Amino acid sequence: MQDTKGPPINETSDNRLYVGNLDQRITEATILKMFAPFGNIISEDFLWHTRGPKRGEPRGYAFIQYSSKEEAELAKSRMHGRLACGRPLVVHFAQERWSPEVNPVTSDRAASKDRKGKNLTTAAAASSSICTSRAATIAAIRGKLKAMDEELDHGGGKKKRPLD
Structure with missing residues (x-):
């Protein structure tokens, strides 16, 4: 979903979010519906397996880019840890490196x-x-x-x- 009048898509921008720990039942439309209330989404990348026995199945994560950093921060703060199909979402800025604090699934194990x-x-x-x-x-x-x-x-x- 690309807005032709908005800023260009930049994979390292500070308004691009990683959304992980997605259940297999979650679709692209579901992701857009969940994240649309927080701002103008200029791109959404929902990743699929392209080879092997899982070909055509979702990989379990996606990237969403908002038109501003403030919108992305709002979405991150509201959606990180929220349950979707019984699983806590992992939401952080795409350029951030993984750490136990970022992942609610493993932070309690630490x-x-x-x-x-x-x-x-x-x-x-x-x-x-x-x-x-x-x-x-x-x-x-x-x-x-x-x-x-x-x-x-x-x-x-x-x-x-x-x-x-």
Whole structure:
């Protein structure tokens, strides 16, 4: 969406926003509808996968350029962290580098603590939660298999060999 009378599109301008953590159900029209109340949008780049098995699917982020920096700042302040399809939007200026403060999804992980109360780094906190969920998944599968095995015993079927 290009306004022919507005300023030219500049990918490094201070009025261009990155909008990330987009759900697959969000369309270009939805993005425009969500961000239009904050000012005059002069361009919108909604990125798609162009190759591979996800070809034609949205990449999960877009860029929006407003006609002024003030409009972009207003949109950033109002939309950053706002839920869209159950996911918090990540909105920052396109020229900003990523940092935990910019991303609401991971900023809470940066301050995570281990079992002894020591602070963990973002990567350590993420791997810790992955290990916990993996252990919980394994325990749930074992419980289900045990229940199925007991059900089979009571139903008169043949007993399978134990897993352990």
